[in-house]
Amino acid sequence: MAEFELTDAEYDAATRRGKQAGTGQPRPSSVHFDSETGRIVVEFINGAAFMVPARSLQGLEMASDAELGDVEILGDDGLHWEALDADFTIAGLMAGVFGTRSFVDVARKGGKARTVAKIAASRTNGAKGGRPRKAAG
16 A cells, blocks of 8 residues: 655645535635625635625624724634624524524514504505505506
8 A cells, every 4th residue: 555645734624624514505715894885795715706785784783984994704604793793504594594583583573563653644644645656657
């Protein structure tokens, strides 16, 4: 049997390839906050990308652009904001998990709230003829 030696770099590269092949999931290569669109953009080593609205995530609603931009990849499937003490899995975000169940429930009910001010605004708008019709295209 022939004997050969691997360098540390070759060993590390082989280990990374093995881990990647074993997960069956593309690995993230970079992440950044796009202040123009307000989205977190995750890019993967296979060329794919995923975007999520940053301020829709629990704990990031009131974060500044600078705070949102201080995001890093955590392990093979996580996003981490040190200053905000916030962590999310990329798989969870892709599945639409933007926070705890109670956070998501409150966020969904936001547009359905029936406050006195909202009812009054709706009546005023209705008296003016309601929402304008969409122009035929």
